[in-house]
Amino acid sequence: MTNASTDNLAAVQRQYERWPYPHVPLLALVPSTQPWQLHCDYLFDRCGSGAAPKQPRIWIAGCGTFQPYVFGIANPKADILATDLSEHSLRLAKRRCRVHGLRHVQFAACDLNDPTTWPAGEFDMIECYGVLMNLPNPAATLKALGERLTPRGILRVMVYPQFSRSRIFQLQRLARLCGLHAGERDHPARFRALVRGLHKAHPLRFAFTTYEDSKNDAGVVDGFLHAGDRFFTGLQLGALICGANLTPAMWFHRPWAQPSVMAERLRLTDTSQSFVLHYLDIWQELRTNFIVCLRRADAPPRERGPLRTHPTFSTGGPLRHCLRLQRLRLLGGRVPTRTGQGEIVLSAKHARALATGIERLPDSARARLCADGLLLGGPLPVETLSVQEDLPDNSFATAPLQIGRLAPNPLYAHLFAAFELAQRHPELGLADLELQCARFAPWAEPLEQRPIHFGLTPYKTFQMFRVNVLDHLGRAPLPVAHSFADVRLRNDAACLQQLREWLRHADLPASLTPSDATLRELWSIVFGYQSLFMAIDGA
C-alpha cells in the first residue's frame, strides 16, 4: 500500500471510530416481516442459485452499527458474522443485537484492505454495502471477496454512482473549501449552519435538507465530511465486476433501474447493462445507489428453485413474529420492499395460503405472489445478465470547466455531461437531445415536480432552458481551463469581495485562508446558482 492510501485508511478508520455510522437509537425496532428481501433464501432464489442452505453462513463485511441487527432479524436461522474496521461501530452493533435478543450474530474486527485479517472459510452470502468506495483498491477487495463465495453464493454490493450523487459530492467540496472535516467535533454543526445560510432556492440546500442522513452528526460526516469516499460510473462498476470474475445476478433496484427494461423503454442501441446504468446515472434518473447481487463467473448455470413460500411468511419464530403473521392472515396488510417496487398489498387470503399451501390458489394469484417475491421458485428475470467493459470510461467524465461569455456554470457542469453526451460520443448512436428527453418524458422521476427552481436533474433543467441549451450545443466547442486558478469571473474583484463578506459571517475555522482560486470556486457554488450559464474568462 502506498503512503497516501495508508493515510487515507487511517483517516477513514479515525472517522468511523469517532462517528460510528449509522446513528440509530438503540431501541429502534425493525419489524420481523420488514427486511424479508435480505433473507438468504430470497436472494438465492432471485439470483438463480436455487434454494439457500438451511443454515447459511453470512458475512457482513463493513457492517457499521445497524446492519447486523437487520440481517439477524431477516435471517433467524443463519450463522452470521459481522465485521468492521471500527471497533466502536462493532461495540454498538453488538449491543444492539444483544438488547434485541439476537444471539446468532458474531462480531470481529477486520480490515477489508488486508485479507490476512479476514475470517476463514467460504460464505453463502457476503454483504458489502457502502464500503468499497472507502477502500484504496476496491477492485482487489471485490475480487478477494468473490473468491470467498461458495459456488452458488451471493455477494451483494452497494456503491455510490457519480452523477446521481453529484450534489452530495458538491456539498463535500463546499465543506472542504471551507476547511470543514470529520476530525473536529463541532464541524458537522458548522456545516449544517453553513448550508442553512444558502439561499432557499439553492439546489445544494435542497439536496442537503432532503438527504435523510443530514439530520444527525454521524450522517453529516458520512455524507458530507467524509475522509475518503468516491463514486463509480456505471462503466467503472461494470469493469470492477468483470475484473473480479463475477457476474451480476440481480440488480437490486427494480424495476426502474433494471437495465434491460430501461434500455427498451428509452430505446437505447447500446444495451450492455453497464452502459444502460451509466446512461441512467448521467441523466440522474437512477433513483438509487448502485446495488447489485453478484455470483461467481464460474457458478453453476442459473436455475429455478422449487416453488415454496418465502420463509419469513411461512414459518413461525419468536412470539412477536407469530403474532405479526397471524395479523396478516386475519387482516392482510402492506409489505414494504427495498427494491423500489413500493409496498406490496398482501390480502388475508393470500397470507393464509402462503402459510397453509398455495396449491388451491389460481395460477394468476401464484404468478402475482412469485412476481412480488413472497412465493419463491418463480420464473427468473429474462434479461441477459452481463456487463460490458470495453467502453473507455474517462471520456464520460463530468463536463470540464469551460471558458466563454456564455459558459456552462460550473455548478451545473454535471448536467451538461448529459446534454453533450450524444454530440461528444456519436459512436453511441444516441438520439438527439430533444428526442432523448421525449423518451424520458413518461418515465422521468417525480423529483422533477419538487419545488426547486431548476438544476436538480438534466431532464427538468432542459424543460426550463431548452432554447439556451440547444443554442449552447449549436456553437463551436468552448475552450477549457484546468482549474479556477486559470480563470476570472465577470466582475472578478467584486465577486471575491462578496465572497469574503459571506465568509466573515460564516462560522468557519479561524485558520481558513482561502486563495483567490478557492474564493472563485466558492463564489460559483454559493452565489452562482441562479443561472445556467455565466461569463468565465481565461486568466
Ligand SMILES: C[S@@+](CC[C@H](N)C(=O)[O-])C[C@H]1O[C@@H](n2cnc3c(N)ncnc32)[C@H](O)[C@@H]1O
Ligand atoms: C458507510 S458505512 C456503511 C455501514 C453499513 N454497511 C451500512 O450500510 O449501514 C461504511 C462502513 O465501512 C467500514 N469500513 C471502512 N473501511 C473499511 C475497511 N478498510 N475495512 C473494514 N471496514 C471498513 C466503516 O467503518 C463503516 O462502518
